[in-house]
Amino acid sequence: MFKGKSIALNSLLKTVLFLLVIFFLGKIFDPYNQGQLSVVLILFIGVLSITMLTGSSGQISLGQGALMAVGGYAMALLILNAGIVLWLAVLLSIIASAIAGFLLGIAAARLSGPYLAGTTLVIALAIPSLANRYDSILAGDVGLIVDFGTPPTWVTNLLGELGYEQWQLYFVLPFAGLALFFALNIFASRMGRSWRALRDHEIASSLMGIKSSRTRILVFVVSSAFAGLSGALYGLRGIVGPSVYPVSLSLTLLTAAILGGIRSIAGAFIGSVLVVFLPDWIESATSRFEVSTQISDYLPAVVSGVLLIATVVANPAGVVGGFSHKKRH
Amino acid sequence: MNIRASLTRRTFGRVITVTAGVAVSALALSALPATAATEPGVSATEIVLGMQLPQTGAASPGYNKVDDAMRAYFDYVNSKGGVYGRKIRLEVKDDNYKAGLTVSTASALINKEKIFAFIGSVGTQTHVSVIADINRRKIPDLFVNSGYTGFYTNPKKYPTTFGGLGTYVTEAKILGKYMKETFLTEKIGIIYQTDDFGRNTVAGLKSAGYTFEARKTAATFVAGTQAGGLDAQMTQLKDNGVEVVVVGAVASAFAAAVASANKIGYKPKKWVVISVGADATTFQTILLDKGIPLATSAFLLTGTITSSHAPAPGDATDEFVTAFKKINKDFNNGPETTWDNNVLQGMNIAYQMTSVLVGVGKNGVTRKNVISYMEKNAAKITSAAFSPLGYSATTHEAFTGFWVGAYDASTVLKPVGATRQMWTTDSGTGPVTELKWTRPAIGADSLPKGFSAK
Structure with missing residues (x-):
């Protein structure tokens, strides 16, 4: 697609196309699906952080939800305490989470495999305790109340009256486009290639001049920036608090990345669609039958678990990998 | 399995196709259009x-x-x-x-x-x-x-x-009044969940004259995390010589607190529990899952003080x-x-x-x-x-x-006095006074008064 163009232009064209498609979907979807689509975009940004960290550079994190929380809390505090406007607060939250990622990256540069996974998991588990330890600032278990508000006049003048879900979607969309543009650039650039080289063979990549520790930290910083952006937008759905960023959120992101294809940007998007819409599809499929709530309540988790196992065993490259493999043959 | 790095670039173009597919699927699954009724969720039938x-x-x-x-x-x-x-x-x-x-x-x-x-x-x-x-x-x-x-x-x-x-404040104020009149010398401690439920409980007790030591020494926990037990919190209360434990938390937390106290050999004189956390059946069911027989859990619950607005x-x-x-x-x-x-x-x-x-x-x-x-x-x-x-x-x-009651040995909540006495107050700093009010009788056929199917 868009062959012969520079990396930046190629990425820009793909991003614009992506934005147009989502914008169009926002016009034709009903409010419920507009809301769901905005969650897809938010998680897409979060899953991209795993695609970079794990898929691209081979570092395992089970605590991306914690980095999302850093972005969420930074955004909420900037809005509530410093009175900073929504758009700017979201952008500044990216910097806050990148700094957190830098600090985490310093530790991560010395760790790998299960040790790194364990460390990141502990950080995810620590979020509720931190929120309660610094209750006067972070509002403990209840959290900080923020939301997307109402669209400004210039937006309604441009797009007409927007429902809350549609406004939510169109607010998230530029940020998703921004994330996609940067991800495409990084993946196609020298930086992305150096990450993949590090993942595939650390010694060989060192011989080629790639400084592994520095590169690992850089990956953490970039990945955290994506996670922070995702977390800030996720918090804007109503509240920033420990129960918004539970450990299960980190695992949901990882599930999405694996199902869609952990080494692929397209896979990140498809995985996000799957984890968001799967419960709806299951509900729709089972609504014709009399299914006990004891079963239906757990069905989405069971199905996604089975899909996850099936993917890991039969098709480790996820939906995108399987699709690509089939086409090649 | 070797996944080629260029996979991303080659397949990204197909994301548009997939997106369109998702759009169609999601649309197909979206709710049917609303009925002709002007009010959402209301039709003639x-x-x-x-x-x-x-x-x-x-x-x-x-x-x-x-x-x-x-x-x-x-x-x-x-x-x-x-x-x-x-x-x-x-x-x-x-x-x-x-x-x-x-x-x-x-x-x-x-x-x-x-x-x-x-x-x-x-x-x-x-x-x-x-x-x-x-x-x-x-x-x-x-x-x-x-x-x-x-x-x-x-x-x-x-x-x-x-x-x-x-409100939790109202309830805590009424329970606080009872505690003030009943527990004259006992050391009071509290375990509460760290959200507004817990904080309202603390605020209500403060109106009744109870203030607790610095928060860092209070036995707090995060709601939803009590599944692993509350041993640390119970140990904290035990070590501080607390004789009456107030619980401002959900039912699963009260059960976890009692189970932990039982485990570490901590036997407070009384438990005083905000009503939403004090259901006997829930309490016994959770403890049964933890391997504590019904007879034992009934014994552990006996004497627990709580309040209720209902029978x-x-x-x-x-x-x-x-x-x-x-x-x-x-x-x-x-x-x-x-x-x-x-x-x-x-x-x-x-x-x-x-x-x-x-x-x-x-x-x-x-x-x-x-x-x-x-x-x-x-x-x-x-x-x-x-x-x-x-x-x-x-x-x-x-x-x-609310009326204040205590669980008897058969896990039935009975008024603490000879008869049920209702107390009332506000969510502010108003006093707790006796409530004189007669409940209207249940409607005919267990339906509210004026019910009509036509």
């Missing part, structure tokens, strides 16, 4: 109500029975022809007590199920995440199963939200209890139908909702009318409670009165 609660997860035990009890009562009403011929349908979503999910379940109820009103939603911290959105949309948010004052004491902020319990579920002489128990037996299709406080609360909310729908009249079922009716006609919304509803234009607090 049906009224659709929505509820969200933890049906699964650590905070779910006990509360996951409330929705089935409500549905059972509505099914009973439907079996009588419905309210003015309209059947009541209750749509329920599980939010797992995670606020991030509550936002999604609320969106599904509003946009997919097209509900007329929220009813009986469970949870303080989860409801915080959606209350602003629900009110912005002017959707009635009725009989919320949370006693957090912040939801109700400023109707200008949340005009559509009405309580379904007494004790074990009160066989109460006409509401008798009627609701029969409906529960005949109509409850839930996975767990054992009669207890949660079932009673669910039935009572459904009874009150039916009363409101009867009150607004056949042609008056609009969101605006329901809110206005509740503010102006609180006295007409009858229920099993021994306390009137406090709804008015200036507050949306529900029950303003």
Whole structure:
């Protein structure tokens, strides 16, 4: 697609196309699906952080939800305490989470495999305790109340009256486009290639001049920036608090990345669609039958678990990998 | 398996195709268009109500029975022809007590199920995440199963939200008065969940004259994380020589606290528990899962002090209890139908909702009318409670009165005195005084007064 163009232009064209498609979907979807689509975009940004960290550079994190929380809390505090406007607060939250990622990256540069996974998991588990330890600032278990508000006049003048879900979607969309543009650039650039080289063979990549520790930290910083952006937008759905960023959120992101294809940007998007819409599809499929709530309540988790196992065993490259493999043959 | 690095670039173009596919799928799965009725969730034959609660997860035990009890009562009403011929349908979503999910379940109820009103939603911290959105949309948010004052004491902020319990502050003030008069020399300690439920409990006790030491020494915990036990908190209380433990937390937490205390050999003289955490059946069921036999858990519960605005579920002489128990037996299709406080609360909310729908009249079922009716006609919304509803234009607090009781050896809550004495107060600094009020009798056929199927 868009062959012969520079990396930046190629990425820009793909991003614009992506934005147009989502914008169009926002016009034709009903409010419920507009809301769901905005969650897809938010998680897409979060899953991209795993695609970079794990898929691209081979570092395992089970605590991306914690980095999302850093972005969420930074955004909420900037809005509530410093009175900073929504758009700017979201952008500044990216910097806050990148700094957190830098600090985490310093530790991560010395760790790998299960040790790194364990460390990141502990950080995810620590979020509720931190929120309660610094209750006067972070509002403990209840959290900080923020939301997307109402669209400004210039937006309604441009797009007409927007429902809350549609406004939510169109607010998230530029940020998703921004994330996609940067991800495409990084993946196609020298930086992305150096990450993949590090993942595939650390010694060989060192011989080629790639400084592994520095590169690992850089990956953490970039990945955290994506996670922070995702977390800030996720918090804007109503509240920033420990129960918004539970450990299960980190695992949901990882599930999405694996199902869609952990080494692929397209896979990140498809995985996000799957984890968001799967419960709806299951509900729709089972609504014709009399299914006990004891079963239906757990069905989405069971199905996604089975899909996850099936993917890991039969098709480790996820939906995108399987699709690509089939086409090649 | 070797996955080529260039996979991303080659396949990205196909994401558009996939996106389009997703769009078609999602559209196909989207809710059907609303009925021709002008009011969402209301047609000539049906009224659709929505509820969200933890049906699964650590905070779910006990509360996951409330929705089935409500549905059972509505099914009973439907079996009588419905309210003015309209059947009541209750749509329920599980939010797992995670606020991030509550936002999604609320969106599904509003946009997919097209509900007329929220009813009986469970949870303080989860409801915080959606209350602003629900009110912005002017959707009635009725009989919320949370006693957090912040939801109700400023109707200008949340005009559509009405309580379904007494506030935690009111309850804690009344329990605090009892404690002041009863525990003259004992050392009092507290365990509370670190949200507004817990903080309201602390605030109410402060009004009653109890202040606790610095927060860092208080035995706090995060709601929903008690599944692993509360050994550390109980050890803390034990080490500080606490003789009376107040619990401002959900039922699963109270059970976990008692189990932990039992495990470490800590035997406080009394437990004093805010009512939503003190259901006997839930308590015993959770302890049974932890390997503690029913006889032992009954022994552990005996003497526990709590309060209630309603009759004790074990009160066989109460006409509401008798009627609701029969409906529960005949109509409850839930996975767990054992009669207890949660079932009673669910039935009572459904009874009150039916009363409101009867009150607004056949042609008056609009969101605006329901809110206005509740503010102006609180006295007409009858229920099993021994306390009137406090709804008015200036507050949306529900029950303003409680009686104090203690569990006996057969796990029935009995008044602490010879007879049940009701106390009342406000959520501010007002005094606790005796409540003189007579509960209206249950309507004919266990239906609210004025009920008509035509």
